[in-house]
Amino acid sequence: MLKEIPLEQALNILLKYTKPVGFEEINIIDTLGRVLYENIVADFPLPPFNRSPLDGYAVIAEDTVNASKEKPCSLKVTQNIYAGDIPAKPLVHGEAAAIATGAPLPDGTNAVIKIEATQPLEDRVLIFSQLKPGDNFIYMGDDVLEGEKILSEGMIITPAVVGLLASMGKKQVKVFKKPKVAVLTIGDELVGIDEPRLPGKIYNSNVYAVSAQITEAGGRAVPYKSTVDEMNHIAYLLSYCLKENDLVITTGGVSVGKRDHVKEAIRLSGANTLFWKVNIKPGTPIVCGEKDGRLIIGLSGNPSAAMITFYMLIRPIIQRITGMQHVNSPNVTAIMDESFNKKSSQRRMLRANVYWKNGSYRAVPAGTQSPGALKSMLLCNALIDIPGGRGPLNVGEEVNAILLSSNYVL
Numbered sequence: 001m002l003k004e005i006p007l008e009q010a011l012n013i014l015l016k017y018t019k020p021v022g023f024e025e026i027n028i029i030d031t032l033g034r035v036l037y038e039n040i041v042a043d044f045p046l047p048p049f050n051r052s053p054l055d056g057y058a059v060i061a062e063d064t065v066n067a068s069k070e071k072p073c074s075l076k077v078t079q080n081i082y083a084g085d086i087p088a089k090p091l092v093h094g095e096a097a098a099i100a101t102g103a104p105l106p107d108g109t110n111a112v113i114k115i116e117a118t119q120p121l122e123d124r125v126l127i128f129s130q131l132k133p134g135d136n137f138i139y140m141g142d143d144v145l146e147g148e149k150i151l152s153e154g155m156i157i158t159p160a161v162v163g164l165l166a167s168m169g170k171k172q173v174k175v176f177k178k179p180k181v182a183v184l185t186i187g188d189e190l191v192g193i194d195e196p197r198l199p200g201k202i203y204n205s206n207v208y209a210v211s212a213q214i215t216e217a218g219g220r221a222v223p224y225k226s227t228v229d230e231m232n233h234i235a236y237l238l239s240y241c242l243k244e245n246d247l248v249i250t251t252g253g254v255s256v257g258k259r260d261h262v263k264e265a266i267r268l269s270g271a272n273t274l275f276w277k278v279n280i281k282p283g284t285p286i287v288c289g290e291k292d293g294r295l296i297i298g299l300s301g302n303p304s305a306a307m308i309t310f311y312m313l314i315r316p317i318i319q320r321i322t323g324m325q326h327v328n329s330p331n332v333t334a335i336m337d338e339s340f341n342k343k344s345s346q347r348r349m350l351r352a353n354v355y356w357k358n359g360s361y362r363a364v365p366a367g368t369q370s371p372g373a374l375k376s377m378l379l380c381n382a383l384i385d386i387p388g389g390r391g392p393l394n395v396g397e398e399v400n401a402i403l404l405s406s407n408y409v410l
């Protein structure tokens with residue numbers, strides 16, 4: 001078993017045991033945020049026919065030579081084409097077709113004039129400017145060519161992807177399956193939020209916060225009722241959860257106290273312990289086991305420590321299982337707006353709020369940094385990565401900030 005390893009090594013080990021859990025076919029309406037499992041090749045072009053970008057008249061450009069406000073040319077209007085129509089016949093010299101935006105252009109035409117540069121006159125139209133072939137003409141396949149690969153496996157489904165899928169007429173879409181992730185919270189002190197909070201007890205917040213993080217990361221959270229600090233029972237539950245789920249996350253009982261049984265319970269459950277302790281603060285005593293290719297990851301019971309190690313180590317593996325290729329959080333250089341007075345003997349992930357001002361990122365520590373202080377996670381949208389052995393941070397100092405959610409920064 002490895003001990004006190006760097007964060008990056010821990011993540012590499014976890015990713016080695018991480019692979020997608022298959023695919024499912026779902027309705028397009030439910031695909032936003034999922035990851036595409038298939039390549040999509042256009043089996044017809046977009047637009048599927050030559051079309052008009054304007055309300056106006058389809059003409060033959062050569063018929064408009066020298067046309068001007070003073071000397072308009074006059075063409076006979078032989079048909080009206082609305083969006084959704086099929087042109088009744090091709091256009092020949094001397095003719096124009098009244099056409100709506102998005103309507104198919106008749107054969108023979110090579111330009112469109114907007115309605116504002118024309119004037120109807122009985123069954124004819126006066127054209128006030130000269131056109132070149134191709135003016136205001138949208139060719140079939142202008143956007144997407146037939147046979148073109150427009151979407152690739154591994155792409156995150158954004159609203160634009162949804163739009164392209166729909167324009168290809170795809171109702172059912174193959175996406176990577178979400179992993180089932182068990183959340184097993186451990187501690188004699190825990191009571192459920194629907195139970196009386198007796199003296200000495202606390203509500204089990206981790207089961208909810210970690211489940212929410214799993215959902216946010218793209219997994220399917222399976223929360224279990226909390227369990228007491230009893231070794232054999234924990235070992236039994238670990239085996240059970242591992243059979244029922246793709247990944248098991250626990251919180252609590254990973255340190256060195258008499259009732260911290262998770263490390264031993266992982267061994268008793270038949271799993272192989274990959275490492276114990278990662279060299280970051282908070283969340284140091286994280287433990288990880290593997291059985292039959294599935295992982296058990298035991299996080300600190302301290303609520304913020306659990307959330308931070310989740311962001312650094314578990315979110316990437318859930319994202320990888322869901323088919324995402326790029327799972328690293330973005331880093332930016334930020335300038336400290338306030339000082340942080342503590343020394344960091346160990347590498348520290350400082351909860352911070354990072355924002356953009358006058359051309360640079362600024363960082364403010366997000367409040368009490370104790371590993372159990374959950375409120376500090378409210379403002380925390382980034383972690384300042386302080387190397388071990390560094391002294392306090394001063395106002396104006398440049399730091400490396402790991403962004404947890406780019407949504408909250410700008």
Ligand SMILES: Nc1nc2c(c(=O)[nH]1)N[C@H]1C(S)=C(S)[C@@H](COP(=O)(O)OP(=O)(O)OC[C@H]3O[C@@H](n4cnc5c(N)ncnc54)[C@H](O)[C@@H]3O)O[C@H]1N2
Pocket residue numbers: 185186187189190202203204205206207251252253254255256257260282283284285299300301302303305371372
């Ligand atoms: N002698 C030492 N003591 C500790 C060390 C050490 O190296 N030597 N390490 C400390 C560090 S660092 C951490 S982190 C914690 C980790 O402790 P555990 O993972 O064993 O967690 P617990 O002791 O079970 O709980 C810690 C804390 O969190 C509260 N908690 C637990 N579960 C929940 C939950 N589901 N919801 C809300 N709050 C929860 C629990 O009541 C404790 O207050 O160990 C240090 N000790």
Ligand code: MOO
Pocket residue numbers: 280281282283284285300302305371
């Ligand atoms: O590693 Mo712990 O989360 O600092 O108390």
